[in-house]
Amino acid sequence: MMKEIEISTEIITLGQFLKLADVIQSGGMAKWFLQEYEVKVNGEPDDRRGRKLRDQDIVEIDGFGSFVIISS
Secondary structure (H helix, E strand, O other): OEEEEEEOOOEEEHHHHHHHOOOOOOHHHHHHHHHHOOEEEOOEEOOOOOOEEEOOOEEEEOOOEEEEEEEO
16 A cells, blocks of 8 residues: 655655655664665665655655655
8 A cells, every 4th residue: 555645845855755754763864774775766766865756756665665745
């Protein structure tokens, strides 16, 4: 099942997303997390903390599931 993550801005970075989705506890963990876990954005592997995510982007994280970005 895909979890919806609602954002109130037009874009969010991958690092901010990880914290918002409760995958990590602090923004400082993002760099480590992205080195340790495979993260796919719209089906493509991506490990850039600053990767910009937009409405309807899909993020898949091994062991954590799939998420879709919803812009409010």
